[in-house]
Amino acid sequence: MSLGLSGLKKSIWVYHVACSPCNNCDIEILDLLTPRFDVERFGIVLVGSVRHADALLVTGMVNRQVKPRLQELYLQAAKPCVVFAIGSCAVSGNFFRRSYNMAGPVDRAIKEVDPNAIIVYVPGCPPKPEAMISGVVKAIGFLDNLKAKK
Amino acid sequence: MAFFYYLIFPGFAFAAIVGLLTAWFDRKVTARVQWRKGPPWYQNFADVAKLLIKEVPVPETANKGIFLLAPAVALSASAMAAAMLGAANINWDYTFTGDLLVLWYILALPSIMIILGASASGNPLSSVGASREMNQFVGYELPLVIAMATVVFKVGSVGLGDILRFQAENGPILYSASGIIACIVAILCLQAKLGLVPFDIPEAETELGAGTFMEYSGAALGAFKLTKAILLYTSPIFIITLFWGGIQVKGLGILWAILKYVLFIALFTLIRNTNPRLRIDQAVRFFWVNMTILALIALVLMSLGY
Numbered sequence: 001m002s003l004g005l006s007g008l009k010k011s012i013w014v015y016h017v018a019c020s021p022c023n024n025c026d027i028e029i030l031d032l033l034t035p036r037f038d039v040e041r042f043g044i045v046l047v048g049s050v051r052h053a054d055a056l057l058v059t060g061m062v063n064r065q066v067k068p069r070l071q072e073l074y075l076q077a078a079k080p081c082v083v084f085a086i087g088s089c090a091v092s093g094n095f096f097r098r099s100y101n102m103a104g105p106v107d108r109a110i111k112e113v114d115p116n117a118i119i120v121y122v123p124g125c126p127p128k129p130e131a132m133i134s135g136v137v138k139a140i141g142f143l144d145n146l147k148a149k150k
Numbered sequence: 151m152a153f154f155y156y157l158i159f160p161g162f163a164f165a166a167i168v169g170l171l172t173a174w175f176d177r178k179v180t181a182r183v184q185w186r187k188g189p190p191w192y193q194n195f196a197d198v199a200k201l202l203i204k205e206v207p208v209p210e211t212a213n214k215g216i217f218l219l220a221p222a223v224a225l226s227a228s229a230m231a232a233a234m235l236g237a238a239n240i241n242w243d244y245t246f247t248g249d250l251l252v253l254w255y256i257l258a259l260p261s262i263m264i265i266l267g268a269s270a271s272g273n274p275l276s277s278v279g280a281s282r283e284m285n286q287f288v289g290y291e292l293p294l295v296i297a298m299a300t301v302v303f304k305v306g307s308v309g310l311g312d313i314l315r316f317q318a319e320n321g322p323i324l325y326s327a328s329g330i331i332a333c334i335v336a337i338l339c340l341q342a343k344l345g346l347v348p349f350d351i352p353e354a355e356t357e358l359g360a361g362t363f364m365e366y367s368g369a370a371l372g373a374f375k376l377t378k379a380i381l382l383y384t385s386p387i388f389i390i391t392l393f394w395g396g397i398q399v400k401g402l403g404i405l406w407a408i409l410k411y412v413l414f415i416a417l418f419t420l421i422r423n424t425n426p427r428l429r430i431d432q433a434v435r436f437f438w439v440n441m442t443i444l445a446l447i448a449l450v451l452m453s454l455g456y
Contacts (some may be wrong), residue, residue, distance in 0.1 A: 052367055
């Protein structure tokens with residue numbers, strides 16, 4: 001079990017879920033894969049299928065149309081799976097929070113289907129790639145706590 | 151002894167470790183080509199260890215038995231291929247008549263299992279991937295068989311041991327015009343068998359998600375990753391055995407063997423990094439027209455004695 005957990009810390013496969021974003025956060029996520037930041041040296045790889053994902057990178061405010069799809073995607077992912085709310089819109093709704101089509105920020109939408117979901121918040125509009133790497137480091141620290149408890 | 155060969159030394163355990171290290175080499179060279187730093191050496195081991203603790207959700211529309219059996223059969227078939235090639239290289243007499251043909255069938259099994267598993271998963275994108283894999287499979291097997299026939303007719307035997315003994319006595323088959331052409335054909339066919347980039351049409355990430363592997367996760371996906379790693383180890387050994395005198399484990403021969411192995415891996419990686427993905431019809435045309443004609447030229451040159 002602990003071997004698998006230490007493996008998980010060294011190899012986080014991420015799946016990119018764009019929930020009606022303005023694309024700024026998405027561009028910053030793609031920055032992470034470029035030679036300048038190159039997150040593959042930490043084993044972080046962008047995968048094409050949600051079944052392979054260890055982390056969902058969710059960007060954008062979650063509107064009514066996209067909310068059931070986000071919940072379905074979370075249920076389809078193989079657990080353990082961490083959710084990253086990337087950008088102010090995903091964290092809190094930002095200035096869309098009183099909008100008519102707002103269906104709750106990411107954490108509320110995810111916790112409707114799984115109250116125990118692990119959610120990492122990366123605020124910023126858009127957050128810097130360094131901020132996202134710091135978020136990943138904190139998520140890894142959380143996994144360490146998980147191991148210590150067992 | 152057979153179980154030791156199959157499970158430990160040239161077979162499963164050894165091939166898996168060397169295969170995962172080779173897959174790391176492939177990723178590292180790719181990263182350096184793209185001006186990145188690349189993952190550490192234990193990256194692929196961490197990936198597989200992680201996949202073992204993940205959940206394995208089976209889709210509702212899937213045929214459960216075939217869906218979960220396919221990765222297991224693919225893994226055992228690839229380990230068997232590695233064991234047969236390794237055993238033939240260690241001891242030329244530890245073979246049987248016609249084991250090259252058996253090896254060819256066993257090397258075909260992982261592709262067939264990928265097709266079966268993908269079609270059993272009930273996902274439309276997976277089934278598109280399965281149909282592409284099948285087309286590509288039909289495409290590359292024909293030139294591969296003709297390239298193998300060049301070697302078989304030259305040696306006059308279908309045994310791996312006889313092929314190795316012939317090359318030890320008369321020099322490697324690669325050192326002749328027909329040998330070079332047949333070797334090039336075999337390299338490109340194995341590139342397609344491994345699903346590396348110009349021929350990664352079935353699992354094209356940008357159009358099909360992960361294509362054939364889309365519904366797989368956890369240990370089942372880990373089995374497929376191990377299968378790919380073992381095949382990545384087996385393919386260069388297969389080419390070296392057929393065309394370049396095999397692997398000698400005595401004295402300095404081991405260094406020469408490692409050099410040959412790394413050379414072929416670097417060749418696979420560079421082909422993968424310098425080519426864009428083909429469309430499926432382009433790939434099938436490439437194999438059935440260009441590669442088949444090239445392989446037939448090799449066969450004719452061989453029969454003329456070149």
